[in-house]
Amino acid sequence: MGKARFYYKNANAPEPNKPNHIxxxxxxxxxxxxxxxxxxxxxxxxxxxxxxxxxxxxxxCVIRETMEETGIQLQNSDIVFKKLFDDPSIIIEYPDGNIFRSIMAVYQTNLINMPELQCSNESNELKFFSPDELKNIKIVETHIPILNEFFSDIFIG
Incomplete structure (x- = not known):
């Protein structure tokens, strides 16, 4: 099976063939x-x-996805809304042929204790990175605007 592909500000991105993905x-x-x-x-x-x-x-959605992907149980009171990313150039292409424009609401939380992380079948690994370490990893292109917004002092996409 093929791999998912992610696009941001890429003139060669395919046209979405499905409704917007929120x-x-x-x-x-x-x-x-x-x-x-x-x-x-x-x-x-x-x-x-x-x-x-x-x-x-x-x-x-944030609470459910966090639990599914990491095993961390967040509470509403622990989460702060930060920004809506709705750039029409944020495109995701899945191996099944579905292509979506992605609109993302980004939230933030700060943990007091180190959690016991539980990888889901959607993940190969879970890891905490320092802001400086972020510039040395291969991140999905659709998250580049998040890096630019919240970690701009270390990353420019």
Missing amino acids: GATVLIFYKGKVLLESRADSNRWAFIGGGLLLNETLMD
Whole structure:
């Protein structure tokens, strides 16, 4: 099976063939480091998050996706909305042929204790990275605007 492909400000990105994909992403910090997952569908690093279900709020999506992908149980009171990323050039192409424009609500939380991380079948690995370490990893292109916004002093896409 092929790999998922991610595009940001790429003139060669394919045209979406499905309705917009709305999702939520969370920056999970512990002692100055941020949690990322190595995605099984692309072997690329990404922040924690995923697609919004029809019957949930964006906050519910963040809580569900965090639990599914990491085993961390977040509470509404621990999560702060940061920014909506709705650039039309944020495109995801899946191996099944579905191509979406992605709209992401980004949230942030700071953990007090080191969590016991549990990888899902969507992830190869979960790891906390210092801001400086982020410039040395292969991150999905759709998360480059998040890096530019929140880690601009170390990363320019």
